[in-house]
Amino acid sequence: MSDATINSTRQQPEAGFGDYVALLKPRVMSLVVFTAAVGLLAAPVPVHPFIAFCAILFIAIGGGASGALNMWWDADIDARMKRTARRPVPAGKVTADEALAVGVALSGFSVTMLWLATNWVAAAILAFTIFFYAVIYTMWLKRWTPQNIVIGGAAGAFPPMIGWAVATGGVSVESVLMFALIFMWTPPHFWALALFMNSDYENAGVPMLTVTHGRRTTRNHIFVYTLLLAVLAVGAGFTAIGGPIYLAVAVVLNAMFVLGAWGIWRRDEEAAAADKYIVEKKFFKMSLLYLFAHFGAILAEAALRPWGLGGW
């Protein structure tokens, strides 16, 4: 290759391996891996460690594939938002077509491999999850309704159900409860983010609740959803996935979470702008700890069960 050729290709997007990995949204993937692993390990049916490892890997790849499809479809929105402008497609490192190809290929790969490694129920839920995130949420809800993240949150709530299905080959009350926990957690988590990222969504024309109904309404919604989440999360402590450890964690964290939501609800925009949304940012960070701690407690209950300690 001559130097002239090198210079001419320099203008074209030529991605490194890391740029393709970034298409898979590794940070979101960590949540998928953790909750799917808890679903798998909390199930009453033991799974061979190597099959469990492969199953979690394929679920993570499936989640990543839906992330790539999201980046393909939302490249225009991502380019207009500060938070997402450096993603591989808007940054010009990977073309939108490549993101589509990676997303479709990895979707097919992950679902097929999960089916071969485990069972068709787990593979079917993974396929539905990818479809729900890429088509129902990304292509339809996100640009259409302020309820986008309420309904779309279901996509992020499926991984523990998939993990449970890997072990049991089916769906049960326990896996539905884990689904419900993430489903109810998603709206306050994302609305808190929207409160301090409001201009981003407004610039991109995404009808987040903050944009369509204003920040006061969003604050009310955060508080109400947090109350509903607290009832569900503490109530789950008395079911098959709960136990003393889970209940203790749930009571403490939900008290803190409701207090945080009340803090968001009681103040107005002037106060929030004055301290640069410190309360909202703190609530958002706490929401991450909240979910990890709840699923960690579910895992602890399941792990202690063989010694007669976990659960009720």
Add this chain to the structure above:
Amino acid sequence: MSFREEHELHGRRKGRNIGLGLTLAAFIVIIFGLTVVKVTRGDFEPPRGQVEGN
């Protein structure tokens, strides 16, 4: 003696090729491991009735 200086573009391509190579190697290991586990557990053995019928 180096005939030409390596361009940054070549470094990126090299990284991509190594990444892809490692991914494919990992895929082979996974397929091999899954096969070993499933064959050892008897997942591919025909149901008992079918064997007795032969």
